[in-house]
Amino acid sequence: MKSLRNSELDASVIDWPVHMQRALDLARHVITATPNPRVGCVLVKDNEVVGEGWHRGPGLPHAEVVALGQAGANAEGATAFVSLEPCAHQGRTGPCCEALQAAGVKQVVLPIVDPNPQVSGKGIAFLEQNGIEVFRLSDFAAAASSINPGFMRRMETGLPLVRLKLAMSLDGRTALANGESKWITGTGARSDVQLLRAGSSAVLTGIGTVLADDPQLNVRVEDLDISETQKLTNETNLAKQPLRVVLDSQLHTPDTSKLVNSQGRVIIFGNAGSVSRRKAPGDHVEMVAVDCPDGRVDLRSVLHSLATDFACNEILVEAGPTLSGAFLDAGLVDELIIYMAPKIFGADARPLFGSTGLQSLAEARQFTIEEVSVVGDDLKIILSPQVKN
Numbered sequence: 001m002k003s004l005r006n007s008e009l010d011a012s013v014i015d016w017p018v019h020m021q022r023a024l025d026l027a028r029h030v031i032t033a034t035p036n037p038r039v040g041c042v043l044v045k046d047n048e049v050v051g052e053g054w055h056r057g058p059g060l061p062h063a064e065v066v067a068l069g070q071a072g073a074n075a076e077g078a079t080a081f082v083s084l085e086p087c088a089h090q091g092r093t094g095p096c097c098e099a100l101q102a103a104g105v106k107q108v109v110l111p112i113v114d115p116n117p118q119v120s121g122k123g124i125a126f127l128e129q130n131g132i133e134v135f136r137l138s139d140f141a142a143a144a145s146s147i148n149p150g151f152m153r154r155m156e157t158g159l160p161l162v163r164l165k166l167a168m169s170l171d172g173r174t175a176l177a178n179g180e181s182k183w184i185t186g187t188g189a190r191s192d193v194q195l196l197r198a199g200s201s202a203v204l205t206g207i208g209t210v211l212a213d214d215p216q217l218n219v220r221v222e223d224l225d226i227s228e229t230q231k232l233t234n235e236t237n238l239a240k241q242p243l244r245v246v247l248d249s250q251l252h253t254p255d256t257s258k259l260v261n262s263q264g265r266v267i268i269f270g271n272a273g274s275v276s277r278r279k280a281p282g283d284h285v286e287m288v289a290v291d292c293p294d295g296r297v298d299l300r301s302v303l304h305s306l307a308t309d310f311a312c313n314e315i316l317v318e319a320g321p322t323l324s325g326a327f328l329d330a331g332l333v334d335e336l337i338i339y340m341a342p343k344i345f346g347a348d349a350r351p352l353f354g355s356t357g358l359q360s361l362a363e364a365r366q367f368t369i370e371e372v373s374v375v376g377d378d379l380k381i382i383l384s385p386q387v388k389n
């Protein structure tokens with residue numbers, strides 16, 4: 001495989017970055033393909049796009065196969081631009097490398113090697129062994145990885161990506177002293193959260209929130225602020241709800257809760273004793289025993305289980321101050337998303353995080369602001385935690 005920077009491309013391939021960008025745009029268009037990565041593919045022959053495709057989710061044709069289907073006989077002699085190394089293994093669908101070879105594709109251009117050990121480098125090796133030239137456009141590597149941050153993280157570390165989302169007032173409060181918290185933010189922010197949920201493999205909360213708010217934590221497609229085209233292209237994956245996960249050491253989640261009684265799979269993590277005593281209230285609810293040092297479920301073990309047993313790439317934590325603080329204190333938050341409503345709740349209202357006891361500002365957890373935007377009437381702030389040396 002030859003690695004090239006955009007500045008190294010000669011006149012004959014000057015439009016390669018345009019096609020690679022299009023393949024990445026197609027992949028980004030996919031809200032989720034969990035547990036698979038979001039992938040886009042563009043087939044080009046004689047400077048004309050002859051096929052395009054993206055992957056809609058497990059068991060469905062991969063992006064390359066969709067694009068080949070569109071191109072038909074025009075795939076012969078074409079160049080394939082794919083946002084991730086084509087797969088070489090038989091999964092729920094056949095190997096894309098073989099499909100590309102069978103269709104007579106002569107070149108494959110990709111930005112990154114697939115970190116999945118079942119694929120990594122094997123797709124490239126197969127293509128090259130079969131006379132197909134493979135090029136890597138290294139300037140697109142970071143953008144391609146950013147389309148699948150959770151998939152990359154799971155393949156590389158065995159843990160999913162964790163986004164912690166919280167809504168707060170201008171004075172950093174999440175509920176009134178009497179517990180009232182609906183709604184802190186406006187409809188725009190709440191619709192934005194729906195999109196975050198839709199893009200996640202799992203939405204995770206604590207038993208405190210289940211008991212206080214009785215949430216469903218599901219995706220309501222009608223509330224998603226996306227175009228009709230995006231709704232149509234994501235029809236299959238949006239029909240499947242993300243896993244709903246509750247951390248509930250003593251298994252106090254009521255059988256009557258909305259979470260348990262709404263459509264979609266629910267996983268409740270608790271201690272082994274409680275799990276052995278409690279009967280799941282339906283086939284869609286699984287009670288999973290996990291390490292509980294200090295009497296509470298161990299967050300790292302939960303994440304490990306979500307990655308290995310449930311193939312979760314991206315986790316959205318929507319919990320109260322106790323569990324949110326615990327995730328932060330354990331250093332397990334990759335992205336913090338705050339929706340800030342322009343309201344004042346006062347000093348007796350409840351805090352954002354339960355953590356206490358700092359003695360100096362030097363001990364304060366520090367974040368980098370990645371993005372700030374106005375969503376409806378509220379402010380959305382995306383932050384990444386700074387790693388202390």
Ligand SMILES: NC(=O)c1ccc[n+]([C@@H]2O[C@H](COP(=O)([O-])OP(=O)(O)OC[C@H]3O[C@@H](n4cnc5c(N)ncnc54)[C@H](OP(=O)(O)O)[C@@H]3O)[C@@H](O)[C@H]2O)c1
Nearest residue numbers: 166167174206208209247248249297319320321322323326
């Ligand atoms: N503003 C927002 O964005 C937002 C979002 C969600 C909720 N809320 C509000 O938050 C309030 C509830 O907050 P909360 O703090 O009581 O509930 P929470 O953070 O949702 O859940 C806390 C519970 O999680 C369980 N848990 C399991 N493992 C844990 C661990 N390793 N570390 C910490 N906790 C663990 C604990 O119960 P066990 O020990 O029994 O397991 C703990 O009491 C409600 O008023 C709700 O409206 C606000």
